Amino acid sequence: MTEQLLLAKRLFLIGSGYAEKNDPVSAGVSISLFQDSIEIFIWSLLKTLDAEANDKTPFTAFFDLVKNAKGNKNNSPLPFKAKILELNKARVNFKHYGNLPDISEAKKFKAYTEEFLTISFYEFYSIEFSSLSLAELIPYPHIRAQIKSAEAMLESKEYEQAMAQLSIAKAMLFEKISDYLPKPDRRLSDGDNFLRKLSGAQSVRLFGPLTQYLEKSNEISIIALLGIQISDYFVLQKYLPAALKMAAGNWVLQYHNRLNPDEKITKNSINIITSAAIRAKEVIGE
Secondary structure: OHHHHHHHHHHHHHHHHHHOOOOHHHHHHHHHHHHHHHHHHHHHHHHHOOOOOOOOOOHHHHHHHHHOOOOOOOOOOOOOHHHHHHHHHHHHHHHOOOOOOOHHHHHHHHHHHHHHHHHHHHHHHOOOHHHOOHHHHOOOHHHHHHHHHHHHHHHOOOHHHHHHHHHHHHHHHHHHHHOOOOOOOHHHHHHHHHHHHHHOOOOOOOHHHHHHHHHHHHHHHHHHHOOOOHHHHHHHHHHOOEEEEOOOOOEEEEOOOOOOOOHHHHHHHHHHHHHHHHHHHHHHOO
């Protein structure tokens, strides 16, 4: 049950990312993901309540099935029936008929979905939707612990401290993926010293820029493998400090030209790294 609730929240958060893109296709994708999020939640609820449903039960019947289910002793209804059926209709229009929604529809249905899930999670499972951590889906204990620490800092409005914890999680994650990619030999840049001695020209810089290019290409490969959109990565670059692991195993943070995060940026950054960490298992298979 918990995995299905986590999946419902994950789909909602992915849909929320598409809702911010302000183009009709992204709006349609976000609407589909919002509906999928709600449908997964309701299917989980139908099983919990021992409702009379099967694979052919239409989405429009879910509301009555939940209310009349054997396990629903108080006949508690799902909230916002009209709004959620409106969302389902918009999803059908996009997915089955190719009708592109207005970009404003995405933000409207995001609000509908968040309201529905927030109330339903608490009403039927006594779970705070906002506090349900997707970090539970991360298979790497050290990375999961860093992200959970960042979430705790976010909750207490310590945004810079949250970003510090998150920067270490990001470095751990990138290090894990980079182990599977070819790395430029750091001795390559020493070639410039050899050329300077050979030519006598102190301005020679050939291997240094080549090394930087190869390192940046390696970084871009990691971003692509983890499914991080380049626009999201630019956000991380602006706000996350650089995390450097010392030989003793401790971490040192560098804040050169970093912007101060607010609640929205911190929450978004946590979602980006969490999603990437969940995807990492699919990439490296461990």
